[in-house]
Amino acid sequence: ETGVTQTPRHLVMGMTNKKSLKCEQHLGHNAMYWYKQSAKKPLELMFVYSLEERVENNSVPSRFSPECPNSSHLFLHLHTLQPEDSALYLCASSQVYEASGMSSYEQYFGPGTRLTVT
């Protein structure tokens, strides 16, 4: 596997279900991101993990719960979602420079998980 992979690619879930999205990066990066992409809206940054610590939450509802067990893996746990949560969920990774805490400009994205909440 190369780059950033995401599973599953498609997910349909009911409002009472619990599911998890998985992301894995094979680039040796030390920062990972979850984004939400809805139709006709800009990419919304949901969570950032830099050097395995969460550094950004962006007021995401608690029905979304991220987990980053190591620098290569990222999960998004979903429970009691709403229909408006239906969207493409994208994972990305980048390299953060430890001395400055600044990320390189380029982020590498996975193909996304298309989530439909019924």
Next chain:
Amino acid sequence: QKEVEQDPGPLSVPEGAIVSLNCTYSNSAFQYFMWYRQYSRKGPELLMYTYSSGNKEDGRFTAQVDKSSKYISLFIRDSQPSDSATYLCAIPSRDAGNMLTFGGGTRLMVKP
């Protein structure tokens, strides 16, 4: 006012046309400007980026920044059907560790 704004399109052009895609931004402190391309059912991929004002050319693609107007453009010469995709401008914020703020994306369709 949104930090980065972009016309959603869709923009439909014939093959061989010159395409102009544009974004406006509100924060005059922004220094780097990036263009991502997103094909259907794929994640965005970095196409090119520029620093401060001026032009940068890469093959058929030219990125242009006008900091005085807070306006960035991506020009595609001799457009091809394979250029059909959504183009997103993105700007890193140094105040936020270079987190990216994205425009909404412009969907481009190049017809053979």
